[in-house]
Every structure is written in structure tokens, then in C-alpha cells.
Amino acid sequence: MLQLxxxxxxxxxxxxxxxxPAVFVRLAGCNLACDFCDTDYSLKQIAGIxxxxxxxxxxxxxxxxxxxxxxxxFAQAETGALIAALRRDGRRVHVESNGTIYEPLPxxxxxxxxxxxxxxxxxxxxxxxxxxxxDERVPEEHxxxxxxxTPILLQPEGNKPANVRIALEYAKAHPRRFxxxxxxxxxxxxx
Ligand code: SF4
Numbered sequence: 001m002l003q004l005x006x007x008x009x010x011x012x013x014x015x016x017x018x019x020x021p022a023v024f025v026r027l028a029g030c031n032l033a034c035d036f037c038d039t040d041y042s043l044k045q046i047a048g049i050x051x052x053x054x055x056x057x058x059x060x061x062x063x064x065x066x067x068x069x070x071x072x073x074f075a076q077a078e079t080g081a082l083i084a085a086l087r088r089d090g091r092r093v094h095v096e097s098n099g100t101i102y103e104p105l106p107x108x109x110x111x112x113x114x115x116x117x118x119x120x121x122x123x124x125x126x127x128x129x130x131x132x133x134x135d136e137r138v139p140e141e142h143x144x145x146x147x148x149x150t151p152i153l154l155q156p157e158g159n160k161p162a163n164v165r166i167a168l169e170y171a172k173a174h175p176r177r178f179x180x181x182x183x184x185x186x187x188x189x190x191x
Contacts, residue, residue, distance in 0.1 A: 003028040004045045009060040013185025022067045023060035030071040041071030049085045066091040074101040099123040115142035134167040153181035
């Protein structure tokens with residue numbers, strides 16, 4: 001069984017896939033406790049894998065993209081099986097993870113890693129993009145495990161102007177690898 005916080009249909013507001021319609025499956029619980037965390041990932045519902053696949057259809061119809069987020073999706077033992085079931089249902093699966101728990105993933109799964117206090121090197125190697133939270137500074141110490149080929153998206157915490165300035169200047173100073181990622185869904189007032 002899977003522990004769920006919420007399932008909703010919206011657009012991806014951040015990162016490489018900004019603007020893409022997607023069904024979000026927010027899994028409950030996290031193995032970290034970051035100071036700046038503003039996500040409500042508390043447990044609201046327990047459901048089986050087939051029920052979750054049906055809820056994704058009910059929320060987003062035939063929307064091809066499903067984003068598993070949290071909390072930490074890989075903190076739950078059945079997340080790998082959920083990914084397999086969603087792919088069988090014809091969905092493109094993205095996962096947003098803190099990268100601390102190793103999970104082997106099919107090549108067509110998009111993995112966004114947002115590194116915090118530690119990381120599993122296998123998840124760093126597998127990451128398609130890195131979302132680095134900029135909160136008064138760019139925490140470069142979290143990037144040691146990533147190779148140069150992985151794009152780094154600098155995301156200002158809370159879209160705060162001071163954090164935007166720091167991220168923007170850093171991206172301009174390191175244009176080959178770093179990009180600015182804003183939480184665009186917050187600008188337009190969607191979830
Ligand atoms: S890893 Fe993400 S969800 Fe977990 S506590 Fe940190 S910011 Fe919140």
C-alpha cells in the first residue's frame with residue numbers, strides 16, 4: 001500500500017519541464033527534515049497501486065505526464081512498483097527526489113534530484129537534472145557527487161527577490177552548467 005498526501009492535476013512550474021501539464025502524486029512522509037521545508041506531505045490517504053493509477057486517470061484523463069513527488073517518494077517501498085504500473089498505463093513518469101535513497105529506474109523515467117544534506121552517489125549519477133535550492137547562498141557543497149553533464153537548476157527559495165538575485169548572478173557567472181529555475185506556478189496562483 002502507498003501512503004498519499006494528495007493527487008492533483010496542474011502544470012509543472014519548475015525546472016526543465018516548466019509549463020508541462022502533469023498529474024502530481026504527492027507521496028506522504030520524508031526521511032529528512034529540512035529547516036526551509038514548506039511542503040505539506042502529511043498522510044491523508046492510503047491506497048493500493050491500482051487505485052493510485054485509477055486516481056491519476058480520474059484527475060488528469062489521458063495526460064501523459066505523471067510527477068511523483070513528496071516528501072520523499074523513495075521513502076516508500078512500493079514506489080518502484082507504482083512507477084512500473086504507471087508506465088504500463090502509458091504514462092511518462094517523472095520523480096522529484098532528495099537523492100538519499102537508491103532506487104534503480106528505467107531509462108525513460110525523468111529523475112530530478114534536489115540535494116540536501118547528503119546524497120546516494122548512484123542517484124547523483126542517474127539524475128537528469130539537479131534542483132538546487134538557493135536560500136541566501138548557493139550551497140555548492142551539495143554538488144560534489146554530480147558530473148559536469150548534469151544541468152544544475154538554481155531555484156530561489158520562496159521566489160524571494162534576494163534569493164533570485166543570488167541565483168541569477170551565479171547562473172550568469174557559470175553559464176555552461178547553471179540555469180535559473182523560478183516557481184512559476186506561484187506567479188499564476190496554481191498548485
Ligand atoms: S527533503 Fe524536501 S520534502 Fe523532505 S523535508 Fe527536505 S525540503 Fe521537505
